[in-house]
Amino acid sequence: MKKSIFDLLSRKGEKPLSMLTAYDYHTACTIDEAGIDMILVGDSLGNVMLGYDNTLAVTVDDMIHHGKAVCRGARNTFVVVDMPFMSYQTSVHDAVANAGRIMKETNCQAIKLEGGAEYADRIKAIVQAGIPVVAHIGLTPQSVNTLGGFKVQGKTVEAAQKLLADAKAVSEAGAFAITLECVPAALAQKVTEMVPALTIGIGAGNGCDGQVLVYQDMLGYTDGFTPKFVKKYANLHEVMLHAFKQYKEDCEQRTFPEKCHTFTISDEVLEKLY
Numbered sequence: 001m002k003k004s005i006f007d008l009l010s011r012k013g014e015k016p017l018s019m020l021t022a023y024d025y026h027t028a029c030t031i032d033e034a035g036i037d038m039i040l041v042g043d044s045l046g047n048v049m050l051g052y053d054n055t056l057a058v059t060v061d062d063m064i065h066h067g068k069a070v071c072r073g074a075r076n077t078f079v080v081v082d083m084p085f086m087s088y089q090t091s092v093h094d095a096v097a098n099a100g101r102i103m104k105e106t107n108c109q110a111i112k113l114e115g116g117a118e119y120a121d122r123i124k125a126i127v128q129a130g131i132p133v134v135a136h137i138g139l140t141p142q143s144v145n146t147l148g149g150f151k152v153q154g155k156t157v158e159a160a161q162k163l164l165a166d167a168k169a170v171s172e173a174g175a176f177a178i179t180l181e182c183v184p185a186a187l188a189q190k191v192t193e194m195v196p197a198l199t200i201g202i203g204a205g206n207g208c209d210g211q212v213l214v215y216q217d218m219l220g221y222t223d224g225f226t227p228k229f230v231k232k233y234a235n236l237h238e239v240m241l242h243a244f245k246q247y248k249e250d251c252e253q254r255t256f257p258e259k260c261h262t263f264t265i266s267d268e269v270l271e272k273l274y
């Protein structure tokens with residue numbers, strides 16, 4: 001049975017929630033089998049699936065394409081799909097229309113959008129339309145060009161006060177959860193204690209109501225830069241590279257396919273062919 005937002009909210013201040021990103025059917029099946037509480041079909045798919053430098057080029061159609069596959073695999077896990085850049089910034093109308101499209105076409109349980117008080121009107125309208133919303137404050141990658149890079153947020157008094165005000169605004173607008181990205185742990189803890197919404201941290205310390213990681217990061221899928229907040233639970237890059245090299249060698253040496261991978265035909269049939 002899928003959890004509802006109320007099942008998730010009952011975990012506030014109790015057992016922390018686990019969330020991972022997924023972008024395809026098989027990963028969603030495995031995350032679901034592991035009993036992870038929530039899946040995020042993040043617009044990080046722009047980086048980790050499509051090879052872009054940032055998330056700005058991701059479209060609503062991209063999110064729906066990947067969201068549908070994930071929702072087919074996540075039989076029990078609560079699925080949140082990201083609203084991509086310019087799908088809600090333009091107007092309240094666009095925000096509700098695109099959130100509605102994502103919900104209808106993917107079968108997900110909630111949408112997520114980046115931004116604080118300035119997007120409270122969008123959050124309120126989407127919730128009023130019957131769509132659960134996860135807000136996302138702190139480091140908001142869609143605003144990388146105005147933030148001046150991927151940096152820890154809320155370090156000065158003004159920035160920390162703005163973060164607290166944003167958390168209050170999005171929670172009052174009806175967001176049932178707030179992603180806190182790259183925020184000092186003590187500030188994230190303050191937000192967690194201040195709002196009734198669930199806080200889901202990524203680079204925000206262990207005082208949040210839950211944690212989220214990009215699955216490729218935590219599996220060590222690539223050997224590139226790893227952010228400080230990522231814990232690597234595996235080294236898939238090494239495993240995959242070894243397997244691909246071994247396969248190449250087997251092809252070149254004709255040691256693959258072996259007898260057990262091969263179909264046979266009777267000599268009687270073969271003889272009749274000549």
Ligand code: KIV
Nearest residue numbers: 021042043044179202
């Ligand atoms: O797109 C994403 O994967 C995210 C996480 C980093 C929270 O928004």
